[in-house]
Amino acid sequence: MAPVKNGQVILNEVPKAGIIPGQTTVYREENLDIDATPLNGGFLVKTLTFSIDPVIFGRMKGPPPFGYTLGGPINNLGGGRVLRSEHPSFKVGDLVTGMMNFEEYVVVPAAQASMFETVDSSISLSARMGAAGLSGKTAYYGWKAYAPPSSKGNVCFVSSGAGAVGSIVIQLAKRDGYKVIASAGTDEKVSTMKDLGADVAFNYKTTATKDVLAKEGLINVYWDNVGGATLEAAIDAAAPRAHFIECGMLSGYLGESYHIKNLFMTIPKEVQLHGFIAVGWMEENWGREFRETMPKLIASGEIKYKEELIKGLDKAAEAVTAQLEGKNVGKPVLIVADE
Amino acid sequence: MAPVKNGQVILNEVPKAGIIPGQTTVYREENLDIDATPLNGGFLVKTLTFSIDPVIFGRMKGPPPFGYTLGGPINNLGGGRVLRSEHPSFKVGDLVTGMMNFEEYVVVPAAQASMFETVDSSISLSARMGAAGLSGKTAYYGWKAYAPPSSKGNVCFVSSGAGAVGSIVIQLAKRDGYKVIASAGTDEKVSTMKDLGADVAFNYKTTATKDVLAKEGLINVYWDNVGGATLEAAIDAAAPRAHFIECGMLSGYLGESYHIKNLFMTIPKEVQLHGFIAVGWMEENWGREFRETMPKLIASGEIKYKEELIKGLDKAAEAVTAQLEGKNVGKPVLIVADE
Structure with a gap:
């Protein structure tokens, strides 16, 4: 040929x-x-x-x-x-x-x-x-590694919640009993996040993140896809010993980054920032569980994408x-x- | 009376x-x-x-x-x-x-x-x-909570290493088998840090932190007392999955803070930042062990201060x-x- x-x-x-x-x-x-x-x-x-x-x-x-x-x-x-x-x-x-x-x-x-x-x-x-691939793994591994089992009233904030990873995180957090706050940049995305089960969904371009977080309570877990000013607002709203799952800093990928000014407050609040990528040790720990679990949850419609x-x-x-x-x-x- | x-x-x-x-x-x-x-x-x-x-x-x-x-x-x-x-x-x-x-x-x-x-x-x-008080507890609890047991060749960097907390951290890290790099702001302090067992001690006002870290190898643990530009240099020099024990950000306490520009790199490097204060849950976990151990080590001269x-x-x-x-x-x- x-x-x-x-x-x-x-x-x-x-x-x-x-x-x-x-x-x-x-x-x-x-x-x-x-x-x-x-x-x-x-x-x-x-x-x-x-x-x-x-x-x-x-x-x-x-x-x-x-x-x-x-x-x-x-x-x-x-x-x-x-x-x-x-x-x-x-x-x-x-x-x-x-x-x-x-x-x-x-x-x-x-x-x-x-x-x-x-x-x-x-x-x-x-x-x-996506949901059964790198995005799903990223959500699943990061959540398994760093989100503490929820106790009643625990709050999780997810930025970029309509994105490939964030949309899965919303659903994992809800399955674990969290109250979920989710942000994105269009009203269409807000509607998607509500469909996925977010308790509070907002458009950060029309509603200030800090106002929503101040109203909806201290956050125990922040799933960070964006970094920058949103991360700063999340530190301000962090509960003592909150876990910040640092998955991405989209806000800084294009052009100038915003450099957060309140990193110091992670000390008195005992916040932990967990940078991670879904490879290596995470794959070893949860890869098999993910392959056995996620495609079934997707096929049955229990996890939407x-x-x-x-x-x-x-x-x-x-x-x-x-x-x-x-x-x-x-x-x-x-x-x-x-x- | x-x-x-x-x-x-x-x-x-x-x-x-x-x-x-x-x-x-x-x-x-x-x-x-x-x-x-x-x-x-x-x-x-x-x-x-x-x-x-x-x-x-x-x-x-x-x-x-x-x-x-x-x-x-x-x-x-x-x-x-x-x-x-x-x-x-x-x-x-x-x-x-x-x-x-x-x-x-x-x-x-x-x-x-x-x-x-x-x-x-x-x-x-x-x-x-000091050594048997809040400074010693801070060093002991933070180290116990977040420094992984050393394997051969592990490197720990301590900023403000001649200070009340840093001077104890140097000794705890050496006792756990780490190679210890320590920085401070005067030559007198450099000499003190060497006496305490630091393998590499330098004056950050006369030698650039990034040059020392580039030469002395990727760091597995950073004990951060100062924040700012030193934290930025430590992120650049961090080994994959390094633990940053965030104890203080002295550099920002007086006047303007320096806002670090490379926080994003904690994601691909999977760096974890552990903000903490030596109270509450830490006291519950290690308070008794500290009271039984530290005064004896000080009395015997095994821990100097x-x-x-x-x-x-x-x-x-x-x-x-x-x-x-x-x-x-x-x-x-x-x-x-x-x-």
């Missing part, structure tokens, strides 16, 4: 403020002979989908190993269909998910095969990018930027091919 | 930047008939000494219950001799320590008696204000200010009377 076009997204330049498609990242096409390209004991995947996460932007800025290699393809959680395989654990036709380079066809080396898993079709592949599908690998940079700008409701998922 | 003079230190005005003796705090004298003043089941203490701690300044600024009441006496850990008692647990002549108003004679109500303890003279009363004695209750405000300005080496202790 003649070589096919293999589109790729390359990190061409470390971003200063935002991503400039065609400059920060470049979409290019190469030819690949998918029947002949050597597998060396690995397998070849036709990419169907990628998870879009804020961490992609963070990794464009940092040096390896956390950051991407300049001049190489960016990568993130993806999913696809096995086209060829020399690996005993993966058969032609399997649906798989794992950390994949942003390419239309990905050769997974044998040494990386253990990082992939085969998945069934009880839930959609796009759900496996929203997603926004973006078509085309060449739209990857725009999709990441739209998420950073808070333009999507729910989980952005890039669709590379339908099958 | 005729009434005696009873000096007191009153919070007269909430400080804006620093303490202005005679304005922020006022030293005044009242008369007290020490033979006749009613005890109502409590006891009367002749004050001998007070612990001087940065928290005194913090409490001048905050509202009750953390802060002091405007117009009332300030208080902190003190020690003295029981002159009269109606309480079964305290006899005339006992040496006692506890949270005491800054007065030459203190009537301890029956309801507060359980917060006091009688002490022996195996170590000096001033040592019970330095102290600076300041004479006169009317010098309380100056003593707090000198500590905030970093003027003392070791623990400042106010001597109210010799016996």
